Amino acid sequence: MSKLKEPTYEDLRKELSDEEIVESFVFRSTMTAEERKQADEEFRKLRFESLKEMSDEQILQSELMRMKLLLKD
Helix, strand or coil, X not given: CXXXXXXXXXXXXXXXXXXXXXXXXXXXXXXXXXXXXXXXXXXXXXXXXXXXXXXHHHHHHHHHHHHHHHHHC
């Protein structure tokens, strides 16, 4: 099984503008394991802070949407 070579920025730049590249591609992360762990912790902290600030109405809407998605499966 052969892996396809992922295009580099230079390859993409030949065919696309910078704006098109930004809108169309997600580049692979180059973080180390320690950096990834720290980023995950920071994300988790921000996520919990945003959850704490949700209103009762927002929580209800989220739960209803979750139930709707569960019923579709």
